[in-house]
Amino acid sequence: MDLMVTATADLDTPLDLHLTLEREAEEVDDELHETCLPDFYKRTFRHPYLQERSFTFDDYEYFPVGVTGKLNPRFADYVIFPVEDNHTTVGYVARHTWSKAEIDTHNRKAKYNGEYKILRYRNSTDNDFSKLLYNYDSIRPDETDTVILTEGIFDVIALTRKLELYDNTHIAAIATFGKKISDVQLYKLQCKGVKVVVVGYDGDAVEAVKHTVDRLKPYFEVLVADIADAKKDWDEMEVDQVYETFAYRLLTPIEYKLSKVQEK
Structure with a gap:
């Protein structure tokens, strides 16, 4: 509660609070369409990549995250965060578990070897x-x-x-x-x-x-x-x-x- 923000003397400009008229x-x-999570998505409460990023039990509890494993090769090495709006899944963000440096190194080699590049993020497309x-x-x-x-x-x-x-x-x-x-x-x-x-x-x-x-x-x-x-x-x-x-x-x-x- 000590972090709650109160108005200061500089905030004296009248506010237009009628955008919602x-x-x-x-x-x-603001219309949104419900989004299906990737096939074989399963919520997880422990993951090596997230542990490295200091995830705690409360983080897993409050911010659902999951994986598909090798059952879905497209997302095999990603952690997937659903995006909720009014308790409905309207999107997801999938983050590759490799570091940016590792991904960049792989992609430079892939460019010359004719292999597929790795996307750092592989996100949903149903809603903007x-x-x-x-x-x-x-x-x-x-x-x-x-x-x-x-x-x-x-x-x-x-x-x-x-x-x-x-x-x-x-x-x-x-x-x-x-x-x-x-x-x-x-x-x-x-x-x-x-x-x-x-x-x-x-x-x-x-x-x-x-x-x-x-x-x-x-x-x-x-x-x-x-x-x-x-x-x-x-x-x-x-x-x-x-x-x-x-x-x-x-x-x-x-x-x-x-x-x-x-x-x-």
């Missing part, structure tokens, strides 16, 4: 990911007033673990699947009654953060969690570094832009 809502196409938010169902309508906006699934899980947000009904970490937010994603946050959005994109995504802040400002109170080390993301940071970010580097949009000008 009937006229506007008709322009937002610009319409999806990972961990969206953790936002409780008119109760969760603050969300931390991240780029990807592992950022969400890392923040939830390190800030102990598993059962926090007031703050939730969610992912936009990239460094930008769409009209549909804005609309979906408003539908849940979110009031404050903390932009927590990677430290090197300065221009993306500025753009996202500008998109959010008319509808929410906005703050930026400015990661000190631009080479790290939430998954790579130690717990004390995460807490220090929220304690000392939680900036208003104006403060963030000025800090980046000074850094230049």
